[in-house]
Amino acid sequence: MARGAGEVGAPRFDALFQQLNREVVRYIEQGDGSGGASSAGSTGAALSPEGAWGRQQALSSLTAGGIAGAEDLNGVGEAERQAFIDEVLPLARGAGAKLGVAPEVLTAQAALETGWGRSPLRAADGASSHNYFGIKATGTWQGGVVQAMTTEIEGGAPVARSEAFRAYASPAQSFDDLARLVGGNPRYQGALNAGTDARAYGQALQRGGYATDPAYADKLARIAARVQGAAK
Known part of the structure; x- marks a missing residue:
């Protein structure tokens, strides 16, 4: 109350x-x-x-x-956000075209998952996993793996645990893998062709089990609005 x-x-x-x-x-x-x-x-x-x-x-x-969502609490300045957008937006265009999702929305998703590039998933030696979307190394994944802490929302409460995540040779591979995962999994079909509607895209991912944070779609929509404004 x-x-x-x-x-x-x-x-x-x-x-x-x-x-x-x-x-x-x-x-x-x-x-x-x-x-x-x-x-x-x-x-x-x-x-x-x-x-x-x-x-x-x-x-x-x-x-x-x-x-303010967690993405607004990490002290990232305007110049740092713009640098992240300039770096990631070109990478998001190919995956966006495959999914029918605006590249600005995928850039916002990468910003949300990595804290605007400040909190990338890293290997034990500090090397970047180039995993921009927090995709776990589950199922038939045969590529590189990094172990990292993650926070899931269970029963309305945050729970921290160590999980295995996919590691890529380059950032471009991360975007290609996202396109394969979302485009090829029936659970995420509602996210396809969302265009510039970041909230609808995020809600479809939530329904499919991609994210456990109940505020995921709202956070994504707020960040996408910033990205879309900066990309004009």
């Missing part, structure tokens, strides 16, 4: 909100607030009582767009 100024003074409420927001973001990024992996059975144990209350409030607000 939202608290009004009549219950908590505005300055104190603002300070509490900022504290909760920082704690929840740290929890989502690190799994348990201390950098260690957490399990579904211990979710929330490392949060303060206020943080435990605020976690669900923040996740609900993320879905509704009331609090």
